[in-house]
Amino acid sequence: GQNIDQPTEMTATEGAIVQINCTYQTSGFNGLFWYQQHAGEAPTFLSYNVLDGLEEKGRFSSFLSRSKGYSYLLLKELQMKDSASYLCAVKDRGSTLGRLYFGRGTQLTVWP
């Protein structure tokens, strides 16, 4: 398996910016995904990084540094509906196309 670490909980206020970090250790990195999961619902895909740098998608951006084994998800202009769990998932080059390893998720609470 992989060693993927992310904070358990974070809080922020509406309109603010929050950064959710994810660190990983893998024998052969081959991509990192971020998923959003609202309570009681299915995870939904947010972003994918395989090369170093920042990928921007509207209010959400994701950054990757392969040399540091580090990624973050940046959420801008926070809204109440952004309260959810954010899952970091890593794909290992050594595996087949079928293995994706998830972190334990970061529960984000957005306050008014």
Add this chain to the structure above:
Amino acid sequence: EAQVTQNPRYLITVTGKKLTVTCSQNMNHEYMSWYRQDPGLGLRQIYYSMNVEVTDKGDVPEGYKVSRKEKRNFPLILESPSPNQTSLYFCASSLRGVTNNSPLHFGNGTRLTVT
């Protein structure tokens, strides 16, 4: 509508009574997978399938079986459920493995309680 459909959404059963959770996708995806999600442990992969008749174990396959006789269906079978299999289960699919342009699409989950 493109979707992954799991049934049932909720299931309460007793130890040892065989059960099947169904999963179906209508997107012609080759890859399908089962995960369980437990508090503090995150999503853990049970089994996955790269295509029809091709399945492989994930991280926590003990106590589970799967089959992939048709491309659209990937049922999860618990031959003799035990209380430690009480969990939230998700089925997921993607077009062709897990790649940058082929993210996982998840079903709505099945909450299983084994007493």
